[in-house]
Amino acid sequence: MTTIDLDARFDPRELRNALGRFATGIAVVMAQDEDGPIGVTVNSFSSVSLDPPLILFSMARSLHSLARLEKAKAYSVNILMESQQDISNRFARAGEDKFSATPWEVGPSGAPRLVPAHATFECVPYAHYDGGDHVIFVGRVVHLHAEGEGDPLLYYRGSYRLLASIAQEG
Ligand SMILES: Cc1cc2nc3c(=O)[nH]c(=O)nc-3n(C[C@H](O)[C@H](O)[C@H](O)COP(=O)(O)O)c2cc1C
Known part of the structure; x- marks a missing residue:
């Protein structure tokens, strides 16, 4: 028998631990206004x-x-490179001066961008959606920078990880 409980609630730690089994990269979202630049570390990028x-x-x-x-x-x-864990940590702390020790410039869209980065997507807002205790930002890419060499920084089960290659068979 099928049972669907639309009111199901989960222990937040249990839910977070299960979601943390999805391996991701790490990105820093940056914008600026008349009060200066802002930036936030995210792994919800897609x-x-x-x-x-x-x-x-x-x-x-x-x-x-x-x-x-x-x-x-x-x-x-x-998108962060494997050498940029310090930047990930810095932009994950609330209220810090995140930019003075960070190499950045203003991109052609007018948004700040990290230089270097593994890749950068400069966007204009396309939509904002309700995502429960989050807001889902959909951005339309207007400039692309994807010249970063080396490997990306990865995140899995609450820890930074490095990319490993699988030997090709045959
Ligand atoms: C690896 C990692 C991934 C994160 N991903 C997100 C995310 O996708 N969305 C989010 O709101 N916060 C995320 N955070 C937490 C924010 O980076 C953190 O709360 C934020 O920098 C605080 O910024 P504030 O000064 O605007 O409050 C993440 C933190 C880490 C370390």
């Missing part, structure tokens, strides 16, 4: 559409930067 070119990430409603990010006219999503 590709959405090739035509039009769309990407998404989700932001906790508790973020200090949320209201400013929702109003941003452009933002960048910067």
